[in-house]
Amino acid sequence: MSYMKDWFSEDEDDIFMGSPKSKFFDISKxxxxxxxxxxxDKIIERYAAMELLLSKDQAEDFDINKMIHQFIFENADEVAKMKKGLYVEFAGEIICRLDS
Structure with missing residues (x-):
């Protein structure tokens, strides 16, 4: 399990391993x-559902982009970790379908 922790915190400029983002795009290509x-399409559908959940029961003048940017600003480290995890998850989804 420490391998996973090391992989998530790796140097993004390491040419031998790469970041979760770079690996996702390598796999995508x-x-x-x-x-x-x-x-x-699944990612966009998930994003759409999350936006709907966030905006549900909000005032008509609710600015979801402002709310999201504020959250990212206030929680930058957590968001960065989650972003890396999502790149890994989405890359895994593509890899799982390569044999099918």
Missing amino acids: QASSDVVEDEM
Whole structure:
């Protein structure tokens, strides 16, 4: 398990390992465009659902972008960790479909 911790905190400029973001895009470029498009559609669907959940029961003049930018500003470290984890998750989804 310490390997995973090391991988999440690795140097993003390490040319041998790379960051979760760079690995996601490497995998995306190598995978079938149909698989990547389908996975991207799932990501957008998930994003749409999250926006709807956040804006539910809010005032009509509610600015979701302002709320999100404020949250990112106040929680930058947590957001960065979650972002890395999501890149790993989404890359894993593509990899799992490569054999199908």
